[in-house]
Amino acid sequence: MDYIHYLKVERGLSENTVSSYKNDLVQFVFFLEQKEITDFSAITRQIIVDFLELEANQQKATSSIVRSVTSLRKFFQYMIEEGIIQNDPMELIDAPKKNEHLPEVLSTSEVERLLATPDVSKPLGLRNRAILELMYATGLRVSEVINVQLADLHLSLGLIQTIGKGQKERIVPVGDKAILWIERYLSEVRPKLLKKQSSNFLFLNHHGKKLTRQGIWKNLKADVLTAGIEKNVTPHTLRHSFATHILENGADLRIVQELLGHADISTTQIYTHLSKRRLAEIYGKYHPRA
Structure with missing residues (x-):
């Protein structure tokens, strides 16, 4: 078509x-x-x-x-x-309003438990740790993670390139801890997975092929279960947690918009609601007269 x-x-x-x-x-x-x-x-x-x-x-x-x-x-x-029709039947159609729904977010302690779950003494466990560290450190979408190529890594500068929605490229900072695990994966695991094949993609499955979205979902679900986290956690939960946590620590909303690759800042504003909800929870828990 x-x-x-x-x-x-x-x-x-x-x-x-x-x-x-x-x-x-x-x-x-x-x-x-x-x-x-x-x-x-x-x-x-x-x-x-x-x-x-x-x-x-x-x-x-x-x-x-x-x-x-x-x-x-x-x-x-x-x-x-294209001149195929003259009148637009959608002109007077309004979309139903979406239900207000704030995405699930992990606490910092839950993130720490999740990151520590993969068995890094095993090759795939070390790979999974590197993936989780990268996702939480950068807020990348799962589709962006699986498409990261070796040429996109600028670890000495603490940066990574990615192509987001609408084929828009952005450069995102990567923290030292994530860099450490990525470098360990690159030196200790990736050559074993690759064997005698070649691939430009960073993260590979046990066949030496590009890791899929489904593969990351499956591994994450297993790690969440092992970590004893009862929330409904998806790869996007790490993105939500990344944005919420840096806002809670004083980041400017425009900076968060750039890091997440949102075209419209109204999409980013949901995280201000999340951080306010978090503040309310802390107040309710610790204030003697709450």
């Missing part, structure tokens, strides 16, 4: 985002087929409303419906720009 090619090449969206938009459109096209609608110019606002009501009746999460609205809005904007 030309539109999917447009999203990948001209918009530079990530594979995950493109896949999500594609899945939303497949669902919409299936709905149109059920209604025997074959002409996109015949699609009206009411047809869009009927589709969104169907998704709501199927008990889809509000976040999924919001994304469907976004997917359809971008698709019909593209159709108008």
Whole structure:
């Protein structure tokens, strides 16, 4: 489909985002087929409303419906720009409001327990420790972690390059502890995993291939269980924890925005709510009249 090619090449969206938009459109096209609608110019606002009501009746999460609205809005904007349709049926469609939901964050003591969990006497344990240290030290997304290449490392300068959403490159500082574990992984483990193969990627699986998102998820879940942490921890939890902890320690919101690679500072502002919630928890715990 030309539109999917447009999203990948001209918009530079990530594979995950493109896949999500594609899945939303497949669902919409299936709905149109059920209604025997074959002409996109015949699609009206009411047809869009009927589709969104169907998704709501199927008990889809509000976040999924919001994304469907976004997917359809971008698709019909593209159709108008290409001259395929004249009127935008999404013009008067409002997305449902997302439920207020603050992401889970680990305390500093929980982070320390998690980081100490991998068995660093074993090659894969040392690799996993290096991954966790890097994620907490930089706030990188899991998709960015698996795509880090050797050429992106500037450890002597305490920096790492990464490509984020929208193919935007940024340079992120890396702390001394994370550098220590990455260097140990590079010297003690990576050559063993690589064997006689070659790879530009930093983190490898036991076959010497690029580590996957699923691989990091699986290893993290096991480490969380071993650490006795009862929170719902995902790779993104380390990113949330990174941002919250540096804000709590006085970092400027604009700096956090740059470190996380957020295009809009409103996305970063959620972490001010998290740090305020943390302050309220500390007050409630330690103030004698709380």
